[in-house]
Each structure stands twice: as C-alpha cells, then as structure tokens.
Amino acid sequence: MSEEPRILLSPPHLGEAERRYVQEAFDTNWIAPLGPNVDEFESELARKVGTRGALALSSGTAAIHQALRLAGVGRGDRVFVSTLTFVASVNPVLYEGAEPVFIDSDFETWNMSVAALERALAEAKQENRLPKAVIVVNLYGQSADMDPIMELCGAYGVMVIEDAAESLGASYKGKASGTIGALGIYSFNGNKIITTSGGGMLVSDNVEALSKVRYWSTQARDPALHYEHSEVGYNYRLSNVLAGIGRGQLEKLEDRVAARRAVFSRYEQAFEGMEGIEWMPEAPYGQSTRWLSALTINPIMTGVTTSELIRTLAEENIEARPVWKPMHLQPLLRQYDYYPHSLQFSVSDQLFARGLCLPSGSSLSEREQDRVIACISHQIHSRRPTHESA
Ligand SMILES: Cc1ncc(COP(=O)(O)O)c(C=O)c1O
Missing domain, CATH: 3.90.1150.10 (Aspartate Aminotransferase, domain 1)
Incomplete structure (x- = not known):
C-alpha cells in the first residue's frame, strides 16, 4: 500500500461562509429542525434553479418518497425508474408497496433511453397498467434528454419526477437540471457537489404540492391547540444547523x-x-x-x-x-x-x-x-x- 495520502472519490469541500451561518444558528439557539437558515436555504435554492418553491428535507431519499406520495403512488401501483442509478432512487417505491419497472440508458447520455421508455409505456397502455409516475435520474451530473421524455409521459398522462440528486448545477436547454419534471429532487449527501452532510430538497412550481409535503414531513400535524392528526406523517425536515451549511455551500455552486x-x-x-x-x-x-x-x-x-x-x-x-x-x-x-x-x-x-x-x-x-x-x-x-x- 502506498504511503501517499488518501485520495477520495468525492469528498466534502467546505469554506468559511458555512461556519458563519452555523455560528448564527448557535448564537440564536435555532438548533431545532426549521428556523431562519431553512427558510433562506429554500428560497435561495429556488431562486438559483428558477422554481416557484423549494422544500428542505432530511435527505434526497426522503424527497423522492414525498414526491411519490404527491403522485398518489400506493400499493400495487407501478413506477418506472432509470435502471442505471443508486438504489435510493428505487427504495421509496418499495416503501409504498409499489412495483418498480426499470428503464435502460442510451450510450449518448448514459441516461434514460427514450426508445426503451416509449416501448414500456406503449406496452403498459395496451395492458392497462400505466405507471403512476416515471422517476428520471440525471446521472453523474448530466441531465437526461427531458423534452422527449416529458412529451411521451405527457401523452400518456404520467407524472415525471426528476431525481437530480447528482445533477444540481447542470443545465438542460438553458434550464436548471431538476426543474423540468413536475417535481425535482436534489441531495446534499456528503459526496454531492454541495453538501449539508446529509439533506435533500424537493423543488417544483407547484407550491400547493410543496405545502402538502411541508405538512406531511413535520408529522402531519393538523391546525389545533392540541396534537391532532388525520394523515400519516413523517419526520423528514432538515435541521436549521445543517441548512446553515447548505447556504454557505450554495453560494459556491x-x-x-x-x-x-x-x-x-x-x-x-x-x-x-x-x-x-x-x-x-x-x-x-x-x-x-x-x-x-x-x-x-x-x-x-x-x-x-x-x-x-x-x-x-x-x-x-x-x-x-x-x-x-x-x-x-x-x-x-x-x-x-x-x-x-x-x-x-x-x-x-x-x-x-x-x-x-x-x-x-x-x-x-x-x-x-x-x-x-x-x-x-x-x-x-x-x-x-x-x-x-x-
Ligand atoms: C441518483 C441518486 N438518487 C438519490 C440519492 C439519495 O440521496 P440521499 O443520500 O440524500 O438520500 C442519491 C445519492 O445519495 C443518488 O445518487
């Protein structure tokens, strides 16, 4: 084994601004999940990628899970997913008791093959088993060819979720990668282009959908003085301390x-x-x-x-x-x-x-x-x- 220092695949890269935002959280005792850093991180990211809203969550996986809830995915439903990806793109499909169907890549982009998607949709239509959603992964920092994918899914009335965990900062025909599907997700895991150590974001122009996830991801607490619940909820929000790291990181994207x-x-x-x-x-x-x-x-x-x-x-x-x-x-x-x-x-x-x-x-x-x-x-x-x- 070499004596030289270890070279890692994709280590975190932090600067001074992160320290300032985290210090602010400590100084003001905003250590809880939620707080000013979370609000600012959401609006700064939405501005950067050009969506009407963004919602900070505890991971990219949590964001995919919530996106599937929004698409109404449940037991026995089918969800098409790019096959060339990390397992986190698929696990939330299994959480909901739904059935993933895998779609190949093409050599030109390494991303979802439009030809394979077209065959899968046509067959599903014929069998009356259309998926509730298609999760398109933008691999290794590159967007999939979204126009034909959106056109195909639009023709069959299927929602597109963009798993842009790996592609924050990339573009597709002048738009930010992750903003072309109805819902997009980013990851701030330690190995990503910017990190909060762990975290994720759900983005969309549909602010009503994001409000629904805001409610679900904080234990689905209904408005009342006491604790009142009428739906299943999750503890999926990002902490104010970690959002401080995210704000500093985003400045350097x-x-x-x-x-x-x-x-x-x-x-x-x-x-x-x-x-x-x-x-x-x-x-x-x-x-x-x-x-x-x-x-x-x-x-x-x-x-x-x-x-x-x-x-x-x-x-x-x-x-x-x-x-x-x-x-x-x-x-x-x-x-x-x-x-x-x-x-x-x-x-x-x-x-x-x-x-x-x-x-x-x-x-x-x-x-x-x-x-x-x-x-x-x-x-x-x-x-x-x-x-x-x-
Ligand atoms: C393609 C893809 N989707 C989803 C995720 C999950 O993100 P997270 O680790 O933030 O849950 C990752 C990476 O971790 C990923 O590479």
Missing part, C-alpha cells in the same frame, strides 16, 4: 461546477488518443457538472479490466468506484420488469461491465490528479497488448 469540469478536462487531456478509453459523453443539449468523471475501459484494447484498475488505484491509496450496478441486476430487485434500450441490447449492463468513476472532488489538487493519471497510465502501458503479442 458555480465555482464547484467549474472545478469539477476542470478536473474532468485534465483527465480527458491526459488520456487523449489512448485507445480503449471512452469518457461519458456530454450531450449537446446542456452542460454537465461532471459531478463524477466517468469512463469506460475496453479490456481488450487496454489489456486491463475495470476491477483490476480499481484494485491498482486502491493500492496507491486512491478511491475509484465502478459505475452503478443497474437496478435490474440487483438481488433485491431482479423480479421486476426491465426494458432494455433495444430488444437485443442492454446498454446499462455494458456500462456497468466497463465503467468506472475517478476521483472528482472540487478540492482535488493538480498533484493529486497527476497521481491518478500516472497510476492508470502505468497500468495500461504495462498491460496493453503489443502488435507482436496481439
């Missing part, structure tokens, strides 16, 4: 996007012309934040598999991760329906087999990036089949 994009560009330049390495493409309809620098490695052309490379990086004290294992391959979820990109070919299986994510933090120094680059280059050069041996 554009800097964080620029820094992550710069890390990506440096990797891309370093491996320019190297056969067998392909970067996650940036779709022409918007700007990706490059939350994680993701690529695929062709094992025949490079002589190295993704898992070998991850292990070699780990020996150098560098954290790298495989691309998400698709949900339709997970033991928990294997029994549910899956719609691949084409009848013959599953794109997400291929991306999982060959994909990996490199250290991408906005505080990653050039020296640290050079360590990552050197380790990968060395591994590939030592293994790449020569013409003589090939």
Whole structure:
C-alpha cells in the first residue's frame, strides 16, 4: 500500500461562509429542525434553479418518497425508474408497496433511453397498467434528454419526477437540471457537489404540492391547540444547523461546477488518443457538472479490466468506484420488469461491465490528479497488448 495520502472519490469541500451561518444558528439557539437558515436555504435554492418553491428535507431519499406520495403512488401501483442509478432512487417505491419497472440508458447520455421508455409505456397502455409516475435520474451530473421524455409521459398522462440528486448545477436547454419534471429532487449527501452532510430538497412550481409535503414531513400535524392528526406523517425536515451549511455551500455552486469540469478536462487531456478509453459523453443539449468523471475501459484494447484498475488505484491509496450496478441486476430487485434500450441490447449492463468513476472532488489538487493519471497510465502501458503479442 502506498504511503501517499488518501485520495477520495468525492469528498466534502467546505469554506468559511458555512461556519458563519452555523455560528448564527448557535448564537440564536435555532438548533431545532426549521428556523431562519431553512427558510433562506429554500428560497435561495429556488431562486438559483428558477422554481416557484423549494422544500428542505432530511435527505434526497426522503424527497423522492414525498414526491411519490404527491403522485398518489400506493400499493400495487407501478413506477418506472432509470435502471442505471443508486438504489435510493428505487427504495421509496418499495416503501409504498409499489412495483418498480426499470428503464435502460442510451450510450449518448448514459441516461434514460427514450426508445426503451416509449416501448414500456406503449406496452403498459395496451395492458392497462400505466405507471403512476416515471422517476428520471440525471446521472453523474448530466441531465437526461427531458423534452422527449416529458412529451411521451405527457401523452400518456404520467407524472415525471426528476431525481437530480447528482445533477444540481447542470443545465438542460438553458434550464436548471431538476426543474423540468413536475417535481425535482436534489441531495446534499456528503459526496454531492454541495453538501449539508446529509439533506435533500424537493423543488417544483407547484407550491400547493410543496405545502402538502411541508405538512406531511413535520408529522402531519393538523391546525389545533392540541396534537391532532388525520394523515400519516413523517419526520423528514432538515435541521436549521445543517441548512446553515447548505447556504454557505450554495453560494459556491458555480465555482464547484467549474472545478469539477476542470478536473474532468485534465483527465480527458491526459488520456487523449489512448485507445480503449471512452469518457461519458456530454450531450449537446446542456452542460454537465461532471459531478463524477466517468469512463469506460475496453479490456481488450487496454489489456486491463475495470476491477483490476480499481484494485491498482486502491493500492496507491486512491478511491475509484465502478459505475452503478443497474437496478435490474440487483438481488433485491431482479423480479421486476426491465426494458432494455433495444430488444437485443442492454446498454446499462455494458456500462456497468466497463465503467468506472475517478476521483472528482472540487478540492482535488493538480498533484493529486497527476497521481491518478500516472497510476492508470502505468497500468495500461504495462498491460496493453503489443502488435507482436496481439
Ligand atoms: C441518483 C441518486 N438518487 C438519490 C440519492 C439519495 O440521496 P440521499 O443520500 O440524500 O438520500 C442519491 C445519492 O445519495 C443518488 O445518487
């Protein structure tokens, strides 16, 4: 194992402003969930992404759960979900006793395949089993191609929930990623582009829907002097202390996007012309934040598999991760329906087999990036089949 300091995949990157807002919370004894930092964090974020409202919650997962409640998802309902994602996109579907149906990605965006979605919706319509909602994931900092997705779902009368946990700061045709679906969610988990250590946000132009979630997420307390309850509630609100961290972080969002994009560009330049390495493409309809620098490695052309490379990086004290294992391959979820990109070919299986994510933090120094680059280059050069041996 290398003696060099550890390089993490996507560590938190904090500044001084966060300390000031948290100090304010302490000074004014606003340590409870809710308080001025929460109100300000919500309005500042809504202004930044251009929605009429935003609601701060304890996690992105909680935000997805509440979005599904708003969509009226219940026992036996179906919900379509991008398969190439983290399990948190799907777990709330299971909380409600509903049935997820997984939709593949395409190679152009790594996000939801419009062709697969179209097939799934047409079949569901025919069988009279249309989903209550479609959860579209915006992967690794890049928006899915929302226009055709919105058009298709609109034609079938299905609500779109945007899981933008990984794409705060990205754009789609001039709009903020996460604001195109009827409801959008962001995550402020420790590894995200901005963090509150843990937290999430639900955004929408439908302020009435957000008020409903405001009520549900504070234990669904009815207006009365005593404690009166007529609906199931949740304890899902963000604390005023954590919202203080979020306010400081949000001020720096554009800097964080620029820094992550710069890390990506440096990797891309370093491996320019190297056969067998392909970067996650940036779709022409918007700007990706490059939350994680993701690529695929062709094992025949490079002589190295993704898992070998991850292990070699780990020996150098560098954290790298495989691309998400698709949900339709997970033991928990294997029994549910899956719609691949084409009848013959599953794109997400291929991306999982060959994909990996490199250290991408906005505080990653050039020296640290050079360590990552050197380790990968060395591994590939030592293994790449020569013409003589090939
Ligand atoms: C795509 C996706 N959806 C949902 C979540 C859940 O967010 P949280 O960890 O804030 O609950 C995450 C990350 O954690 C994610 O990457």
